[in-house]
Amino acid sequence: MFVEAEVWQGKKTVALARWLIGRHLVRRFPDGHSEARLITETEAYHGETDLACHARAGRTARTDVMYGPGGVWYVYLCYGIHELLNLVVGPPDWPAAILIRGVEGASGPGRVTRQLTIDRTLNRQPATPDAGLWIEDRGVRVPAARVTATPRIGVDYAGPVWASKPWRFIVDPRWLASRPPVLSPAAATPGPPSLAAPRPPASAEPSTLDRSDRKAGRTSRRPRPRGD
Helix, strand or coil, rough: CCCCCCHHCCCCHHHHHHHHHEEEEEEEECCCCCCEEEEEEEEEEECCCCCCCCCHHHHCCCCCHHHHHCCCCEEEECCEEEEEEEEECCCCCCCCCCEEEEEECEEEEEHHHHHCCHHHHHCCCCHHHHHHEEEEECCCCHHHHHHHECCCCCHHHHHHHHHHHHHHCEHHHHHHHHCCCCCCHCCCCCCCCCCCCCCCCHHHHHCCHHHHHHCCCCCCCCCCCCCC
């Protein structure tokens, strides 16, 4: 089942990053054939106050795409080598995105884009079949015990508070090796009537404060983007 844009437009970046685990990234190639890969690793980047997020410096030519409504792709070049794929989430003027770090058969964000022929021509494109790259819920549910939350990779520059946020989610490879067959789109479990897919669990939302937030004197309960 195709996941509609409305699902991505709340301020639930961390919850959505976790919820993406087990969904499918689907790529339609120029020759017309499609390939679906189960998402196995994600990272959440949540607003201007998140010092690991590209939006920490405010709205720029590169980050402007993050300030639009969720449900579009943010693709950028890293170190002049790797194209990296992010899904913009959140309401307008709230810059947040989820980095797709891994899919089944491709571990690492650079490998994801190479294997699925994803590049910056998809930047700012909607996450829809018409654009050739979208998310589907095919009914796969990864057990909570098989998903690990860790600090994000390569963000030491953000300082100890933000670098230590457990906002990276990764599937246990042993579960991948033993998981049941993937359901076809027609057989996927439908979501609630108001959304194309189930709502993320409230317990995973970034509104929950941790001790490091309190020590830093910040509250991520209702962060306000600059300029509002």
